[in-house]
Amino acid sequence: MSSTANPIMIGLAGQQNAGKSTMFNMLTGANQHIANYPGVTVDKKVGSYRDKEGRVEVVDLPGTYSLTSFSLEERVARDFLLQEKPEVIVNVIDASSLRRGLYFTFQLLEMSFPVVMALNMVDVAEANGHKIDAFRLSEKLGIPVVPTVGRKSKGRAELKQAIRQTAGTRPAPLPIQYGPLEKPLSAILDLLKESESLGQKVPLRWLAIKLMEEDNEGIRLLKEYHKDAGRVLDTVRDLIAAFRKDTNLSPGDHVVACRDQLAVAIVDECVEITGKDRIRFSEKIDRVLLHRGLAPLFLVFTVYMIYELSIVQGYKLTAITWPVLAWVRGTLAGFLPDPGMLNDTILRSLPLWMIDSVNTLLNYVPIFLILFALIAILEDSGYMARIAFILDRIFQSFGLHGQSTLPFILGGVFTGGCAVPGIMATKGIPDERSRMATILTVPYMNCLAKIPLYALLVNIYFAAHQSWVMLFISTITIIMAMIVAKLLTMTILRGQETAPFVMEMPNYHMPTLMGVLRRAFDRTWVYIKKVGTIVVAVAVCVYVLLQFPGVPEERMADYEVRMGIALADFRENIQGTDFAPMLQEDQAILDLLNIATTYREAKMAASSQEASQTVDERYEALHPELFPLLRARTGETRAISRSLRTLTAERGDIRAAIREDTIVYSYFGKVGRALEPVTQFAGFDWKINVALISSFAARESSVATLGVLFQQGADENIALEERMSRESDAFGTTPLHALALMIFFALYPPCLAATIMIKVQTGSYKWMVFSIIFPTLFGLAIASGVFTIGSALNLSGLQAMAGFYVVALGTALLLSFVRDPAWKAEQMASSGIKGA
Amino acid sequence: MLYRLRRKHRKNGNTCQCEPETAHTACPLDCQVLTQVGKGCRCRIRGHKSCGAVRQRLLDLGFVPNMEVEVVRCATLGDPLEMRVGDYYVTLRKREAALIEVQDL
Numbered sequence: 005m006s007s008t009a010n011p012i013m014i015g016l017a018g019q020q021n022a023g024k025s026t027m028f029n030m031l032t033g034a035n036q037h038i039a040n041y042p043g044v045t046v047d048k049k050v051g052s053y054r055d056k057e058g059r060v061e062v063v064d065l066p067g068t069y070s071l072t073s074f075s076l077e078e079r080v081a082r083d084f085l086l087q088e089k090p091e092v093i094v095n096v097i098d099a100s101s102l103r104r105g106l107y108f109t110f111q112l113l114e115m116s117f118p119v120v121m122a123l124n125m126v127d128v129a130e131a132n133g134h135k136i137d138a139f140r141l142s143e144k145l146g147i148p149v150v151p152t153v154g155r156k157s158k159g160r161a162e163l164k165q166a167i168r169q170t171a172g173t174r175p176a177p178l179p180i181q182y183g184p185l186e187k188p189l190s191a192i193l194d195l196l197k198e199s200e201s202l203g204q205k206v207p208l209r210w211l212a213i214k215l216m217e218e219d220n221e222g223i224r225l226l227k228e229y230h231k232d233a234g235r236v237l238d239t240v241r242d243l244i245a246a247f248r249k250d251t252n253l254s255p256g257d258h259v260v261a262c263r264d265q266l267a268v269a270i271v272d273e274c275v276e277i278t279g280k281d282r283i284r285f286s287e288k289i290d291r292v293l294l295h296r297g298l299a300p301l302f303l304v305f306t307v308y309m310i311y312e313l314s315i316v317q318g319y320k321l322t323a324i325t326w327p328v329l330a331w332v333r334g335t336l337a338g339f340l341p342d343p344g345m346l347n348d349t350i351l352r353s354l355p356l357w358m359i360d361s362v363n364t365l366l367n368y369v370p371i372f373l374i375l376f377a378l379i380a381i382l383e384d385s386g387y388m389a390r391i392a393f394i395l396d397r398i399f400q401s402f403g404l405h406g407q408s409t410l411p412f413i414l415g416g417v418f419t420g421g422c423a424v425p426g427i428m429a430t431k432g433i434p435d436e437r438s439r440m441a442t443i444l445t446v447p448y449m450n451c452l453a454k455i456p457l458y459a460l461l462v463n464i465y466f467a468a469h470q471s472w473v474m475l476f477i478s479t480i481t482i483i484m485a486m487i488v489a490k491l492l493t494m495t496i497l498r499g500q501e502t503a504p505f506v507m508e509m510p511n512y513h514m515p516t517l518m519g520v521l522r523r524a525f526d527r528t529w530v531y532i533k534k535v536g537t538i539v540v541a542v543a544v545c546v547y548v549l550l551q552f553p554g555v556p557e558e559r560m561a562d563y564e565v566r567m568g569i570a571l572a573d574f575r576e577n578i579q580g581t582d583f584a585p586m587l588q589e590d591q592a593i594l595d596l597l598n599i600a601t602t603y604r605e606a607k608m609a610a611s612s613q614e615a616s617q618t619v620d621e622r623y624e625a626l627h628p629e630l631f632p633l634l635r636a637r638t639g640e641t642r643a644i645s646r647s648l649r650t651l652t653a654e655r656g657d658i659r660a661a662i663r664e665d666t667i668v669y670s671y672f673g674k675v676g677r678a679l680e681p682v683t684q685f686a687g688f689d690w691k692i693n694v695a696l697i698s699s700f701a702a703r704e705s706s707v708a709t710l711g712v713l714f715q716q717g718a719d720e721n722i723a724l725e726e727r728m729s730r731e732s733d734a735f736g737t738t739p740l741h742a743l744a745l746m747i748f749f750a751l752y753p754p755c756l757a758a759t760i761m762i763k764v765q766t767g768s769y770k771w772m773v774f775s776i777i778f779p780t781l782f783g784l785a786i787a788s789g790v791f792t793i794g795s796a797l798n799l800s801g802l803q804a805m806a807g808f809y810v811v812a813l814g815t816a817l818l819l820s821f822v823r824d825p826a827w828k829a830e831q832m833a834s835s836g837i838k839g840a
Numbered sequence: 841m842l843y844r845l846r847r848k849h850r851k852n853g854n855t856c857q858c859e860p861e862t863a864h865t866a867c868p869l870d871c872q873v874l875t876q877v878g879k880g881c882r883c884r885i886r887g888h889k890s891c892g893a894v895r896q897r898l899l900d901l902g903f904v905p906n907m908e909v910e911v912v913r914c915a916t917l918g919d920p921l922e923m924r925v926g927d928y929y930v931t932l933r934k935r936e937a938a939l940i941e942v943q944d945l
Binding site: 100104260261286287299393394397398406503504506509 | 914
């Protein structure tokens with residue numbers, strides 16, 4: 005059948021690490037998009053290309069080791085194959101582990117699909133001394149075999165040609181026979197043939213094998229389509245029992261063994277081993293890096309290097325990027341309406357608010373680029389799998405998985421990170437229950453955005469013991485995350501699917517520059533997209549909730565009177581000068597004030613003498629009549645300039661007071677006050693409440709909001725630390741208050757972007773809501789407990805901190821001994837089987 | 841300490857009776873499950889006591905009957921083991937390794 009301009013669909017199937025994604029990119033180029041399979045969180049990559057005969061749509065199936073129905077990925081892949089019935093399956097195989105790849109190929113052939121084998125990474129195999137005879141292999145299997153090197157796009161044309169030739173042909177005859185199992189299989193096959201609909205739905209021989217393997221999905225299919233499923237199942241049960249009795253093997257094991265034997269036979273015949281049976285290079289490295297005593301040292305060193313390079317050095321980079329962002333803000337501000345005398349129009353304040361929110365987040369981009377590049381290097385080199393190997397024992401005690409390491413590192417184990425990529429990275433965890441527990445605990449890590457608040461509080465309340473407190477913060481979060489993970493896995497996650505920790509240890513590879521950069525940019529781009537969409541949207545909501553309904557009219561009237569007096573004073577001062585007639589109108593004075601502000605900012609930004617000169621020239625040309633006031637030279641203008649400064653300061657004071665009032669009277673202010681009866685047990689007053697609520701949008705805003713809340717006159721120009729400590733002296737806040745706040749902040753629900761990511765990764769709003777409500781209550785309970793007990797016992801902040809730390813650590817250790825419920829269930833199931 | 845206590849715990853659950861540390865020097869001849877095989881020793885897989893998803897996963901990664909397996913190392917805290925199965929390396933927890941029945945070569 006030669007199909008002209010006939011679009012066909014092909015599926016790309018293969019095991020993990022076989023280079024399926026590279027193959028997908030090689031075939032489709034840029035022409036691809038990612039979607040989700042309906043109803044599940046597994047990625048669906050779809051792309052297409054054109055050949056001489058028409059369009060070919062390529063669907064990248066999830067990477068699986070086999071096609072059973074145990075894991076989600078396997079079910080997705082299998083359902084896709086059974087329902088969509090693609091014309092050709094391209095089976096991507098890692099040439100250096102051909103034996104295992106063949107095991108997968110047999111399963112595809114059994115499902116009666118026309119298969120084309122892409123024998124990938126032949127160069128690596130040859131370097132290892134395995135020379136594969138592709139022609140021989142093709143003969144043996146009865147399917148086309150195309151040697152490829154995905155990274156170098158070698159074999160693309162041949163592969164495309166083979167796909168076209170295979171499309172529409174009949175599936176190859178099966179190369180695999182099951183010996184003593186053949187008789188029961190043909191008996192079942194006869195029974196299955198009774199049903200007409202079944203044969204159209206699924207390949208019958210495949211189903212027969214599945215039934216002998218006692219596969220749940222196979223039984224479900226039978227029950228759905230076969231009228232007499234009960235009788236068939238009875239027969240199958242008898243046949244299985246007879247087979248067990250005869251061979252002392254379960255049919256499932258026998259099937260696997262047969263497949264493996266055939267694979268071995270084929271490998272023997274088609275692969276010529278030139279190299280000696282040498283110890284592979286990776287093993288030599290592992291002897292050092294995974295040495296029982298040395299491994300933790302290398303691990304600590306690696307984590308330290310990540311921290312040092314990304315957080316410490318990355319922060320230095322922000323010194324370069326921040327002025328750029330500030331410049332963008334300044335330029336955009338120039339296009340907005342001028343500020344009013346007391347109130348800015350919403351047209352000015354809202355865009356500025358949005359730019360500020362975005363800027364604070366974009367400031368982290370350099371850090372993330374470095375962090376993600378380093379992590380990509382770890383992943384590509386193969387060391388990430390080793391980290392999972394080293395740490396699995398600890399994670400296992402808490403119901404997590406060795407592969408939870410990466411999400412925790414991305415989320416910021418010690419300091420710095422972001423929960424969004426962290427949650428994203430949980431995709432790789434095969435164990436569903438651990439995956440859920442990881443998703444729900446990654447937000448406890450110290451993301452970069454939590455750091456400013458910690459730094460602020462530590463500077464005010466614990467200045468003398470900074471390093472101890474920082475150590476407390478960076479470790480307590482892991483301890484709490486472990487406790488929460490254990491509690492969750494023992495209770496609500498109990499019923500989730502678990503999987504054993506069985507992981508292939510990949511060879512060490514030299515990471516490619518392109519691969520690393522691509523991954524780093526991709527992950528950073530996800531972060532930027534989050535800033536661009538969610539954060540902007542939320543910034544608007546927070547703005548509204550913080551600015552409305554606005555200052556009551558009578559208070560506003562008071563402020564206007566105050567401003568009026570200040571203006572009158574100013575006019576009096578300039579009475580009789582040349583400038584007096586020019587500055588009669590309020591509007592004229594306002595313009596002067598605004599021009600003076602921008603002039604001062606421009607002068608400040610000017611880095612050199614010449615630049616400063618240029619600013620002067622520009623303003624002189626723009627405002628020739630006002631310029632003498634800006635740059636006062638004569639005695640008269642100096643006096644005016646002085647009173648102008650007084651006026652500016654007074655205006656600044658009034659504006660700050662209005663801003664504070666706005667928040668006090670805003671919706672958030674009201675909520676903050678309403679929550680005081682509850683949060684008082686944790687020692688939070690309404691200002692802290694408002695800061696915490698607004699930090700849900702993005703953590704950074706906690707400090708920003710506190711800054712607004714604790715602001716004094718702008719003329720004082722003192723740091724927030726000082727303002728807060730001044731305030732705390734007045735209201736009697738102690739380090740204990742600060743400790744409670746820090747603990748709550750550490751356990752605080754993920755920011756909005758992270759909760760949305762949780763929705764994406766868990767595929768359910770239920771978990772998203774849970775991820776918000778549970779930490780809030782849990783954090784509040786713990787913070788209240790620490791604060792209430794601490795104040796009852798009259799403990800100092802440090803004493804309470806130490807006490808809490810000991811209790812938390814003890815709880816974690818105790819919990820690690822609690823037996824995993826899943827394990828118990830598993831043992832019961834296996835003993836049940838044995839008993840039967 | 842944590843690990844030792846844990847092991848005691850497990851003994852009660854009677855999944856693994858042997859002490860891998862003592863097995864390091866000499867390869868025991870009467871191994872029954874994979875956890876009893878010492879480091880650096882090789883053996884042949886006879887079958888599985890596991891079932892369901894665990895069994896399938898083990899089979900997929902090459903722990904098939906008659907396959908030759910070598911215990912390469914165990915992690916610092918004693919738990920996951922690294923095995924060489926055929927020509928590639930796989931790690932698995934002792935809990936799972938205890939479900940794999942082996943025999944000497």
